[in-house]
Amino acid sequence: MHPSTNTQVAQPQLGIILRGIGELVEAALEANNMIVQDDAVKPDALLLRTRQSELLKEFEDVILTVQKRASKAIYDVKTKLRLLEDLPGIITGGELNSLLGCMLLGRRPSYKLRDPVDAVPCPQLVTYDDTNPAPPHNLGDTTVALQPTLRNVWVVQHAYATLLNYKEMLIHRYLAVAEESAVKSRKISREYYEDLSLAQLPSKNKLGNLLDVKYSSSNYATHDLQIVLVFKEFNGGLRYVEAVKGDLVDIGNNENGQYLAIPATETSLKNLYDVYRSLRQTTSEQRRATKDKEFAAKLPADEMDELQRQFSSAGAGLVDDTKDSRNKKRRRMLDDDGHDDETSG
Incomplete structure (x- = not known):
């Protein structure tokens, strides 16, 4: 046009x-x-x-x-316009340039994961909406609808954090070896879906590593799945990493549909962020109820009875201490006078 x-x-x-x-x-x-x-x-x-x-x-x-x-x-x-450029200041055909590219976002460089894993299609993750029970079809792509559960929030955040940390590692590697004069700026512009705070994973609430799947446009994913992130090695091989535990896995031909393979690409990073935010929003009431339940579990069965017991025990302690001190003082006074209780009677 x-x-x-x-x-x-x-x-x-x-x-x-x-x-x-x-x-x-x-x-x-x-x-x-x-x-x-x-x-x-x-x-x-x-x-x-x-x-x-x-x-x-x-x-x-x-x-x-x-x-x-x-x-x-x-x-x-x-x-789509393929404006993702090679990383300046390093070898054009090197490993870093095969995994990472850059473009200007404003006046600063923005780094993007390339899409080198051609053999692995990128599934589209969405949050299941019970108002629209029909599974969406996205031009033949694999669309996996996730139930709005706290476990899905946990698993998707782990997958997102793993990809984001991988990308940050590549960026730091590049900046460490690139020629200083070729780097336009050491300050980086990040897209809305690059939230570094989400890379700090919570160590509590161990909820497992299976996705609660509602349905899929592909019939192999009709039950709970493990997310496996697929990384392209420089030698052309593929590395499969389970998203939550970080274990290397051999998915084979994935005949039993145990794994949901997600390539380590910029598209996957953005999709994981979007579905994470969607899951967070739809599970807000669940998370609030869970926190309220945990808080309530730490409270006594009857708060007023517990408070009265604490005050009573504290008060009793003060009374007993005062009584003991008076008795000791009286005994000291009697001793000073050279008398004891028996003779004074």
């Missing part, structure tokens, strides 16, 4: 997007006016601020969703 023609097509679409954002702003301000009017009828400063804070949080979530979608669109187009 000629550039001028492309611009003509994009202008009305841009107008629709900008109008949509404007309508979101107007809706938020209108909702705020209603909140202020309600407060004028029955003033409550704390309730007013709470409702306004909730409104702002909802609006920010919507706008952040728009921003993330825009970032994803830029990444998708750049990837």
